Each structure stands twice: as structure tokens, then as C-alpha cells.
Amino acid sequence: MTDISLSAQTHKSARKVDVSSDAAKARIRARYRSEALFKGYGIAALVITGAFLVMLLSNILMNGLPSFWQHSLRMDVPVTAADIDPSGKGDPKEIAAGDFAAAARKALEAQFPGVTGRTELKSLTRLLSAGAGDELRRQVVADPKLIGQTVNTRLLLDANADLYLKGMGASTTSRTARGIATPTGTTGTIKILTSANDFAQDFANVKRLLGDRAALLSTEAARLEKGNTPDSLAKAKVARAEAAAFKTRYDQPKTVEELDDRMPSTLVEINGGLVKVEKILDTEIEGTVLLPLKSTDDSKPGDWKIVTYGVPESNRKATDRDIAFLERLQAKGVVENHFNTLFFTAGDSREPELAGVRGAIVGTVLTLLVTLGLCLPIGVMAAVYLEQFAPKNRLTGLIEVNINNLAAVPSIVFGLLGLAVFLNYFNLPRSAPLVGGLVLALLVLPTIIIASRAALKAVPPSIKEAALGVGASEQQAVFHHVLPLAMPGIMTGTIIGMAHALGETAPLLMIGMVAFIVDIPQGLTEAATVLPVQIYLWSDLPEPAFKAKTAGAIVVLLGVLFLMNGMAIWLRKKFERRW
Amino acid sequence: MDTMSTPAPMAAHQVGLARNANAKVFAADVNVYYGEKHALKNVSVNIPDRSVTSFIGPSGCGKSTFLRCINRMNDTISSCRVTGKIAIDDQDIYDPALDVVQLRARVGMVFQKPNPFPKSIYENVAYGPRIHGLATSKSEMDEIVNSSLEKAGLWKEVKDRLQESGTGLSGGQQQRLCIARAVAVGPEVILMDEPCSALDPIATAKVEELIDELRENFCIIIVTHSMQQAARVSQRTAFFHLGSLVEEGKTTDIFTNPVDKRTQDYITGRTG
Numbered sequence: 001m002t003d004i005s006l007s008a009q010t011h012k013s014a015r016k017v018d019v020s021s022d023a024a025k026a027r028i029r030a031r032y033r034s035e036a037l038f039k040g041y042g043i044a045a046l047v048i049t050g051a052f053l054v055m056l057l058s059n060i061l062m063n064g065l066p067s068f069w070q071h072s073l074r075m076d077v078p079v080t081a082a083d084i085d086p087s088g089k090g091d092p093k094e095i096a097a098g099d100f101a102a103a104a105r106k107a108l109e110a111q112f113p114g115v116t117g118r119t120e121l122k123s124l125t126r127l128l129s130a131g132a133g134d135e136l137r138r139q140v141v142a143d144p145k146l147i148g149q150t151v152n153t154r155l156l157l158d159a160n161a162d163l164y165l166k167g168m169g170a171s172t173t174s175r176t177a178r179g180i181a182t183p184t185g186t187t188g189t190i191k192i193l194t195s196a197n198d199f200a201q202d203f204a205n206v207k208r209l210l211g212d213r214a215a216l217l218s219t220e221a222a223r224l225e226k227g228n229t230p231d232s233l234a235k236a237k238v239a240r241a242e243a244a245a246f247k248t249r250y251d252q253p254k255t256v257e258e259l260d261d262r263m264p265s266t267l268v269e270i271n272g273g274l275v276k277v278e279k280i281l282d283t284e285i286e287g288t289v290l291l292p293l294k295s296t297d298d299s300k301p302g303d304w305k306i307v308t309y310g311v312p313e314s315n316r317k318a319t320d321r322d323i324a325f326l327e328r329l330q331a332k333g334v335v336e337n338h339f340n341t342l343f344f345t346a347g348d349s350r351e352p353e354l355a356g357v358r359g360a361i362v363g364t365v366l367t368l369l370v371t372l373g374l375c376l377p378i379g380v381m382a383a384v385y386l387e388q389f390a391p392k393n394r395l396t397g398l399i400e401v402n403i404n405n406l407a408a409v410p411s412i413v414f415g416l417l418g419l420a421v422f423l424n425y426f427n428l429p430r431s432a433p434l435v436g437g438l439v440l441a442l443l444v445l446p447t448i449i450i451a452s453r454a455a456l457k458a459v460p461p462s463i464k465e466a467a468l469g470v471g472a473s474e475q476q477a478v479f480h481h482v483l484p485l486a487m488p489g490i491m492t493g494t495i496i497g498m499a500h501a502l503g504e505t506a507p508l509l510m511i512g513m514v515a516f517i518v519d520i521p522q523g524l525t526e527a528a529t530v531l532p533v534q535i536y537l538w539s540d541l542p543e544p545a546f547k548a549k550t551a552g553a554i555v556v557l558l559g560v561l562f563l564m565n566g567m568a569i570w571l572r573k574k575f576e577r578r579w
Numbered sequence: 580m581d582t583m584s585t586p587a588p589m590a591a592h593q594v595g596l597a598r599n600a601n602a603k604v605f606a607a608d609v610n611v612y613y614g615e616k617h618a619l620k621n622v623s624v625n626i627p628d629r630s631v632t633s634f635i636g637p638s639g640c641g642k643s644t645f646l647r648c649i650n651r652m653n654d655t656i657s658s659c660r661v662t663g664k665i666a667i668d669d670q671d672i673y674d675p676a677l678d679v680v681q682l683r684a685r686v687g688m689v690f691q692k693p694n695p696f697p698k699s700i701y702e703n704v705a706y707g708p709r710i711h712g713l714a715t716s717k718s719e720m721d722e723i724v725n726s727s728l729e730k731a732g733l734w735k736e737v738k739d740r741l742q743e744s745g746t747g748l749s750g751g752q753q754q755r756l757c758i759a760r761a762v763a764v765g766p767e768v769i770l771m772d773e774p775c776s777a778l779d780p781i782a783t784a785k786v787e788e789l790i791d792e793l794r795e796n797f798c799i800i801i802v803t804h805s806m807q808q809a810a811r812v813s814q815r816t817a818f819f820h821l822g823s824l825v826e827e828g829k830t831t832d833i834f835t836n837p838v839d840k841r842t843q844d845y846i847t848g849r850t851g
Contacts, residue, residue, distance in 0.1 A: 391657060462694035466757070468652065470707035470764055471684030480706070481696060 060554050067552030070340035070353060071165045073128075073155040073329065077107040077136055084140060084147050096141050100133025104155045111329065114187070114273075114292030123321045129156040131354045154336065159352035159545035160317040161326055165335060171310035172323075174269070178301050179283075181270055186293040191286045192268055192275060198306065200282040202266045206257045211250040217243035256281050261313040265320050270304040271295055274324045290324040317544060343552060347518045348534065352545030355538075357553050359520045363433055363513070363528030364502065364560075366521060370437020371444060371501050376494055378441075379448030380483075383490075386449070387456040388464075388478045407446035414442045415510030423511060430512040431527040439507045444497040451493020455486040488575035495568040499561050505532040531557045596623035598669065603628035603798040604649060604768060609663035611644050611653065618644050622663070622824045624817060628767075631790060631799045633809035633830070636819035637845065642802050645819070646770050649800065650686035651679050667768065684711055687761030691773040693753035695745035695760070700737050703745040703756055704728060707764035723763055731759035732789050751782025755789060762793070769793065771801040775808065787812050806846055810834055818842045 018024045081088060083106075084098035105125045109115070115124060132155040139153055140146050157165070179196030217239045224236035249257065256279050259266065266277040268285065273293030279286040313320055329335050346356030390396045418439035422428045428435050459482045467477035508514065513529050514537065521528035529537070531553060538550040598605040602625035611619035619641040626632045634642035644653070651672060653659040665672050672682055684707070695703050704724045707713075714720035724741070728734040733755045737748070745756055754774055761769055771790070775783040790812050793799060803809050809816050810830060817827040818841075826833065826842045837843045 460694075462690060462692060463696065465652070465655075465688075465690060466694040466696060466760075467706075468655065468683060469650070469688035469690070470710075470760055471680050472706075472710055473680045476710055480710075485697065 060551055060558070063548060064551030064553075064555035066166050067548040068340050068343060068555075069166075069337055070342065071157045071162045072135075072336050072338060073108065073157060073334050074152070074336040075107055075111070075155065075334045076150045076152050077103050077155070078150045079103055079136070079140055079147050081147050085144075090144055090147075092141065092144070095144055095147070096137065098137070098140070100137045100140070101128075101130070102133075103136060104128055104132040108155065111332065111334070112291070112325070120321070123319065124325055127158055127161045127322060127325060129158045129353045130351050132156045154338070156342075156353055157335075159543065161322060162353055163545055163548075164316075164318040164323060164326055165330070165337070172307060173310065174305050174307040176302055177304050177306055180301060181268075181299045181304050183270055183275070183293055183296050183299075185289070186271075186273065186296060187289050189278075189286065189288055190275060190293075191284065192270065193284050195283075196301075197282040199266075199277075199280055199285055202277070202306065202308070203257065203280050203282045206259060206263060206280060207250055209263055210246045210257070214243045214246035214250055217246065254281070256286075263312055265309040265313055267307040267309070267320065267324070268304065269307055270299050271297060274307075274328075276320050276324075290321050291328060343549075347520050348516060348529070348537075349518060350516075352543055352549055355546070355549055357531065357534060357556055359517055360529050360531045360534035360553070361556070362520050363436075363517075364530040366433035366524055366528060367436040367440060367508075367530055368498055368501060370434055370524065371440040372494070372498060374437065374441040375444050375448050375497065379445050379494070380452050380490055382445075383449045383452030383456060384478060384483060387453050388482065389474065403446050403449050407450060410506075411443055411504055412506040412510065414439050415507030417442065418507060419510045429525045429527075431515050431517070431529075432525045433521060433528045434524040435511050436508050436513050436528075436530065437524075439511060440501040440504060443504060443507060444501045447497040447500065448490075448494050451497065452486070452490045455489025455493065456482060458489060459485045488571055491571050492568045495564050495571070499564045499568075502530075502561060502564070503532055503557070505536055508533055509536075531560070596625070598666065599625040599627070601627055603667065604800070605664075605666045605669070606645075606648075607664045609645065609648060609661065609665060611641070611648060611662075612660045613656070614658040618822055619648075620822045624824060624827055626798065626800060627815065628798045629794060629796070630815060631794050631801060631813040632815045632817065633813035634800065634802045634817050634819060635804075635806060635809050635845070636825075638804075640819040641822040642817075642819040643772055645824075646772055646800060646802050649768065649770055650683050650688055652683075652688065654679060684764050685766055686768045686770060687764065687766035689754070689757050689761055689769065689771040689774045692777050693750055693757055695748070695753050695756050697744060697746050699742045700728075700745045700748070700756060701741040704759050704763045707760060711764055713764065727759040727763035728756075730762050730793065731755045732785065732792070733759055749782070751778050751785055754778060754782070754786055758786075758789060758793075762797075766797065768798045768800065771799065773802055773804060776804060783808075806834070818845065820845070 080103065083103045084100065085091075085095055087094060105128065108124060108128060109121060112124060115121060134156065136151060136153045136155070139151055177194065177196070177198040179194035179198050181192050181194045181198075184191045184193075221236045221239035221243060224232040224239060227233075227236075249255070258279050259277060266280065266285075267290070268275045268277060268287070271293040272291075273289055274291040275285075275287045275293075276290050277285045277287040309320065309323065318326070326335070342354065343356045344361075345358050346354060347359035349355040386396060386400065418435060422435045422438055423430060428438075463481050463485065464477045467481045468474070472480065508530060514533050515527060515529065516537065517527050517529050519526075535550055535553045535557065538546045538553060596607060598607075604626040605624075606626075607623045609619060609622040610617070622641075622645055634646060636642050647653045648661055648665060649667075649672075653661060661673065667682075667685065671677070696706065698706075701724055704727050705714075705720050708720060708723050714723055725734065728737060733752060736752060737743075737756075745753065748756060754777075758769075758774075774790075775786050778786065787808065790799060790801065794814075801809075801813065813830045815828065816830040816833040818825045818833065818837075818839075820841050826837060826839045833842065834846055837846060843849075
């Protein structure tokens with residue numbers, strides 16, 4: 001008896017937690033260290049993720065938000081019967097078909113009375129969008145009495161002009177000149193002489209560029225010579241000759257230099273006109289008049305300016321002449337920056353300034369309606385049956401595993417299935433929201449079934465028992481009590497599934513929803529496209545203006561996604577119940 | 580073989596026990612299996628109407644299993660198999676022709692944890708009568724809800740907030756609401772599975788008082804872990820041990836003069 005109690009005693013003391021020894025202290029330090037490290041890793045991971053997210057979002061917003069604004073010309077446009085209603089019958093159809101673009105063109109030309117040359121006028125009217133007269137058309141069709149009057153309206157600018165005005169243009173700098181300048185004419189090619197060496201800086205700049213080019217060509221020639229084939233040697237010879245020519249020009253100090261479109265543009269703003277410099281010396285230039293001068297009077301120091309467009313003309317969409325016109329229009333105050341409603345009300349177009357996301361949004365809505373209409377009832381019923389009624393056996397186990405597997409199938413496979421089954425076998429129309437919705441329904445169904453089952457499982461069995469206890473049938477217990485309680489979870493799962501479907505592109509490419517579709521779809525069987533596919537299409541186009549449109553469409557897509565996810569969170573919070 | 584009138588307690592699991600004339604619930608040779616597990620062995624018992632019968636015994640002895648057989652709640656467990664005969668008023672409740680939903684309307688149940696529906700107090704009580712079509716008008720339904728809450732002793736406390744959620748009540752009130760819900764469908768038998776185990780002593784006292792009142796109109800069967808509770812509320816007591824019904828009789832006899840050694844050990848705290 002004593003032995004037993006003693007051994008119990010020693011046993012107890014051997015098991016006592018060691019708190020004072022060095023080993024124990026080291027153990028505690030190690031524990032604290034690992035905890036601190038773990039915390040550090042967690043914070044670092046969060047910070048990195050957050051930084052990427054901020055970078056991504058700010059990049060998208062910075063690129064996309066400008067596409068929500070558009071520049072137009074706000075001006076008075078004379079609406080003449082000759083353009084709009086040549087027969088004079090006042091037939092609305094004829095009025096709608098009137099040449100409003102001509103009216104817009106004439107109004108713009110009236111802003112530049114001195115510009116008369118064919119190329120100059122062509123360059124001027126190119127600033128207007130192909131749809132510049134659309135706003136005017138709307139106004140006149142709504143009120144035919146406007147014919148013969150002057151209408152204040154908005155003329156849409158071309159995408160390239162719009163881009164320039166949005167500051168994606170030429171990085172313009174200007175400086176006031178010190179000498180007295182004397183122009184030799186008001187239009188055509190003129191010379192301007194100055195009493196000081198005002199152009200010395202630009203002249204030196206040109207020389208430096210020539211020197212750079214000579215050096216570049218020499219390097220290129222040396223590289224080609226190393227190739228040592230007859231072909232490369234011949235090329236090297238040409239490069240050497242060019243380099244030598246540039247070198248000669250670079251070495252001659254005081255000869256007139258010609259500017260080309262690979263150099264920054266230099267312009268002179270004088271006597272109310274603008275001259276593009278083509279030949280330069282430090283006290284004298286020769287160039288083309290872009291905007292006519294008022295007179296050939298001498299211009300005093302401080303009254304005239306030298307303007308430089310830092311980006312060479314060959315590297316930008318807006319030519320020097322375009323810029324001259326736009327700057328003048330802006331100075332006159334007719335340029336208006338307004339919210340780009342067209343972006344939300346128009347379908348796709350080959351003209352960036354006329355392209356909008358409405359067609360894609362309507363296509364998306366129709367597609368998602370089909371998806372939701374199929375997924376929600378089928379998914380929820382399947383989940384209810386599997387969770388509440390189905391016997392737990394091998395077959396239901398197999399079905400369960402396969403539903404989970406389906407959720408992980410790459411989406412393009414569903415696209416192929418849609419192509420093979422819906423298009424080829426059932427002969428449903430290509431590019432239609434109906435087929436898109438069917439394919440996306442296949443994609444989302446497993447997600448909804450899994451989410452619904454989880455939501456049903458989360459309802460405590462006591463609720464069902466309570467219902468059965470008062471004599472409800474199994475079905476009544478499920479539909480009166482379990483399902484309503486699971487509904488918030490089901491809705492959350494459904495919305496997240498729909499958000500997944502909203503962002504899906506690959507399967508829709510397979511069933512032909514990738515076409516260029518201008519018309520806004522009116523029904524489930526009409527050709528349509530969806531937002532992510534529209535983004536994909538635009539991102540493929542070479543025009544820089546479509547880059548902004550792409551980002552703008554991404555902003556819209558993200559906005560819709562945030563809205564849907566926000567709704568899911570709101571639903572969850574609102575209907576969350578605790579037992 | 581008139582067991583009911585026999586003053587002394589007797590072993591009730593004997594094969595061939597006959598139905599007593601005034602028994603509300605009668606079980607003969609009931610065996611329950613959960614898959615391979617033999618959970619209830621040859622239980623035979625007569626339970627009288629308008630009285631409280633308590634089932635006592637250590638955990639896992641089969642008392643809850645037997646209780647859940649009486650309204651066929653065990654049907655919801657797919658692995659569960661029941662043999663033998665259970666009758667209410669001489670009607671076999673495992674008869675394939677019998678509708679289990681109607682049976683459950685006749686045999687109400689109150690669970691261990693209060694489980695009101697997350698709906699209004701009114702809806703909680705009105706749900707049963709509504710699905711069984713007991714009321715044809717709003718006023719009739721109001722009357723049923725009123726009288727059920729009255730019977731459950733809850734009317735005074737909740738009459739001004741019938742539209743508030745049933746889950747907002749205190750634990751004891753919730754359990755009485757569950758009793759009102761069970762009473763509302765007008766059952767003949769009420770099964771209670773440890774109805775007070777989640778309640779504090781004051782709420783427990785109220786529920787016990789209520790059980791005593793309900794005895795006037797219903798046949799009540801209560802499973803409890805508390806021997807004091809069994810002694811306080813029940814007229815008859817059945818002791819279960821390892822799946823068998825060891826002994827059944829008047830509560831006073833079971834607690835003061837048990838026949839079986841196992842019963843004696845359990846009520847004196849030596850086993851269980």
C-alpha cells in the first residue's frame with residue numbers, strides 16, 4: 001500500500017511542468033519567436049497581396065476612367081434645308097437621312113476662315129467623328145422646325161483628337177522668344193527672321209539628333225559587318241554611307257538643317273498664326289503655315305513664341321496640323337469634355353468614339369438570365385433531394401463525387417460540349433445568349449449544388465425534427481422550414497456562381513459569341529456578345545483609343561462584379577440567423 | 580395479467596405481456612437495431628392514459644430510442660430497424676397502412692433542446708394546426724393559438740408580443756412554446772425527451788408544474804436523467820438498463836421498494 005502511494009508520488013513529481021531551467025526558457029523563447037515569425041509572414045503576405053490589388057485596381061481605373069469622358073465641340077451649327085431636306089417635303093424619313101455630317105463639317109470649317117487648301121480642310125474635317133452629326137440629327141428629327149435655323153449642338157470629336165485632348169498627346173512645351181521676328185508671308189511656305197539667335201537651342205537640338213543618328217548607324221553597321229555575309233555587308237555599306245552623311249551634316253556648324261518627322265516638332269506662334277518649322281538656322285526658319293497669320297508685321301519680343309511638341313510626329317496619331325486646330329478650338333472655348341453616355345448606350349463599332357458596351361451588357365444580362373433560370377431551380381432541387389431525401393448509398397455517393405469533380409472541369413470543356421451538343425446536335429443558333437446561358441448553366445450548376453447542400457446542411461436538424469414532431473411530412477418540413485432557412489446561403493452561393501459565370505470567356509468563344517456585333521440584341525436567339533468577350537475583342541484591336549475602351553469595359557465588368565458580390569454579402573448579413 | 584392494478588412493481592420485459600384495457604400505449608417485444616447494434620431488447624410495457632410515465636436509466640440504455648419509436652421518429656434514421664408491436668389505443672402504429680404523418684399529429688413530441696422555429700411565436704403554434712387543417716378561419720386559429728399558449732402557461736407572458744420571434748424568448752419560455760406547439764395539434768400522447776436538461780432550476784420547476792397540469796388531458800411520457808424529476812412529476816416509472824426494460828411500476832414503488840437489484844443500484848447511485 002505504501003509502495004503504491006510512493007510510486008504515485010514520484011510519478012507525479014516527474015510529470016511536473018519544468019518552468020525554471022535554461023532549456024525551458026529556451027523553449028519559451030523559441031515558441032515566442034516562431035509565433036512572431038508566423039505573425040510576420042501573415043502580415044507580409046497581406047501587405048504584398050494588398051499592394052498588388054491596389055496596383056491592379058489603380059492601373060485599371062487610371063486607364064479606364066478616361067474612357068467615361070469624351071471631348072466634343074459645342075457650337076452653333078446652321079441647319080440648311082439644302083443639306084437636311086433637299087426636297088422640302090418635311091418627310092421625317094428624309095430628314096433622318098439628311099446629311100448632318102456635312103452641316104457639322106461646314107460649321108467646323110467656318111471656325112477657320114483662313115484655312116482654304118484642300119489638304120488643310122481635309123485634315124480639319126478628319127477631327128470630327130463619323131458620327132459627329134448624330135446628336136444634331138436627334139435634335140432636328142425631334143423638332144423639324146429647326147431646319148433653316150442655327151442649332152447649338154455637340155459635335156463628337158474623332159477618337160485620336162479625343163485622345164490628344166485627354167493629354168495622351170505630344171508633351172507640348174513653349175517658350176517666349178527674345179528677338180524681333182519678321183515673317184515673310186501669311187500663308188503657304190514662309191520664312192521668319194529674328195533679330196536674336198532665338199532658334200539656336202532648337203538648331204543645336206537638331207544637330208545633336210543628327211549626331212546621335214550617325215552614332216547609331218555606325219554601331220548598326222559594325223554589327224552587320226560582323227555577320228560577314230554578302231547581304232549583311234551590303235547593308236552595312238549603306239548604313240556606313242548614311243552615317244557618314246549624318247556625320248557631315250553634324251560637323252558643318254552653320255548650314256540650314258531640315259527637320260523630319262522623327263524629330264520633335266518645332267513651331268512658331270506669331271501674329272495669331274502658327275508656322276511649322278521645316279528648315280532651321282539659329283536666327284532664321286522656314287516652314288509651312290498651319291494657321292494663317294493675320295499680317296506680316298514685325299512681332300516684338302515677348303509677343304511670339306516657340307512651341308515644341310516633344311513626341312516626334314511619326315510617333316503619334318495626331319499630326320502637327322491636328323494639334324494646331326485642336327489647340328485653337330480649345331482656345332476658342334468650343335471644346336467640351338462631357339460624360340460619355342454613348343459608351344453606355346451604343347453597341348460595338350469600328351470607330352472607337354462610337355463604340356459602347358450596351359450591346360455587351362444586354363447580351364450579358366440575357367445570358368445570365370438563361371443561366372439563372374436554369375441553374376437556380378435545378379441546382380436547388382438537386383441539392384434538396386440529395387441532402388434531404390436521397391438514400392445514402394453507393395449511387396448517391398458516386399453522384400456526389402462527380403458533382404464535386406464537375407466543379408473543377410476547365411470551362412473550355414463545357415464550351416466544347418456546348419458546341420457539340422447544343423449547336424451541332426440540337427441546331428440551336430450560333431452566338432445566341434440562349435446557348436451561352438445553357439453552357440454557363442452547365443458550368444455554374446455544380447457550384448450552386450455544392451453551395452446549396454452546404455447551406456442545407458447548416459440548418460440544424462432540430463428544426464426539421466420539430467416540424468416532423470408536429471406532424472409535418474418530410475416534404476413539408478423541408479419546404480416550410482429547412483429550405484427557407486437555407487435560402488440566404490443558397491442565394492449567396494448562387495450569386496457567387498453567377499459572378500463566376502459573368503467573368504467567363506472561354507466557353508463562349510467556342511459557341512461563337514466572339515463575333516463583332518453592332519446591333520443590341522433584342523432576344524435570346526439573336527447574335528450577341530458578353531462583357532468579357534467584348535473586352536477580349538477590344539483588347540485585340542490596334543487603335544490606341546480602343547485600349548482605353550478596353551480598360552473602361554473592364555471597369556464596368558468589375559463594377560458589376562463588385563455589385564453582385566456586395567449583394568451576396570448583404571443578403572448573408574441580412575438573413576443570417578443564429579440558433 | 581392485469582399489471583396496471585398490481586400494486587407491487589414487477590419485471591415488465593417478460594414475453595407475452597398482454598395489453599391492459601386502459602393502456603394508452605402498449606408495446607410488446609419491441610426490438611430496435613441501429614445497423615448491427617441491438618439497441619433495444621424485447622421491451623414490453625403498458626402505459627396508462629392521463630398520467631405521466633417517466634423513463635429513467637443510465638445514458639445509452641435505450642430509453643430515448645424507445646420514446647422515439649412511439650411516434651416513429653426513428654424512421655428518419657435510415658439504419659434503424661424496429662420489430663415487435665407498438666399500439667396506441669389498440670391500433671398498431673407500425674402497420675404499413677398507417678400514415679406516419681397522422682400518427683405524429685396524434686403523438687406530439689418535445690425535444691431535449693428547445694427548438695422553436697425561427698418564426699413568430701404565433702406562427703410557431705399555428706404551424707401544426709395549419710398543415711392539419713384544424714382551423715378554417717383566422718379567428719379559429721387565434722383561438723387555437725390562444726388556448727394552446729394558455730395550456731402551456733405562456734399566454735400571460737407572450738400575449739402582447741405574439742408577432743415577435745420565438746427564438747427571442749428565454750430558454751424556459753422557448754421550451755414551453757415547444758410544448759404549446761405540440762399541444763396545438765390536439766395530440767393524445769405527448770413524448771418529452773429530457774425536456775428540462777437545457778433549463779435552469781426555475782424554468783425547470785415551471786415546466787414540471789406544466790407537465791403536472793397537462794396530465795389531466797394527455798398521456799405523457801417523459802425521459803429524464805434526473806431521478807428527482809421522475810419522482811416529482813411521474814405516476815409511473817420505467818427503468819431501462821443496457822437496452823432492456825428492467826422494471827416498470829408505480830413511481831413510489833420503484834423508488835422505495837424496487838424489485839430488481841439493478842434498479843436499486845441505480846436509484847441509490849451505485850451504478851449509472
